[in-house]
Amino acid sequence: MASVSANFVCSRTSVRLLNQMMTSKSLRLATVGWGRTPGFPRLTSSRFQISCAAKKETVDKVCEIVRKQLALPADKEITPQTTFTDLGADSLDTVEIVMGLEEEFDITVQEDNQDNISCIQEAADLIEQLVASKS
DSSP: OEEEEEEEEOOHHHHHHHHHHOOOTTEEEEOOOOOOBTTBOOOOEEEEEEEEOOOHHHHHHHHHHHHHHTTOOTTSOOOTTOBTTTTTOOHHHHHHHHHHHHHHHTOOOOHHHHTTOOBHHHHHHHHHHHHHHHO
16 A cells, blocks of 8 residues: 655755655655645645555564564564664564564565665565565
8 A cells, every 4th residue: 555645845945954854765855846826835845755555464463573583572562663673683683583574474585675674664565575476
């Protein structure tokens, strides 16, 4: 499922500041111009967030596997945006998490894709992509 959201920005200075502040890989800045309409201000840019979110079941299963691999207590909150480092995982833990995901979903994650997985959502999105391409 893809979604688009936008927050409007009216000045070039704001655009530069947004560029510096954005750290998420899922956020991109797009410049959009509208013609002048009487009574409507000219908007020169927008910030769009586009994401192809994995199914809730996949995200929940990834959370369960990560919780098990890292021996996290049941009351520890894990969200799709939670990174493995937020949970105290080192590089070896991350490899073990990926191995657990491969086993659970019967997929193979290539090494170059492993480097792109840093949070629960990224893992779930990659899993759905690999499962779909396998079918």
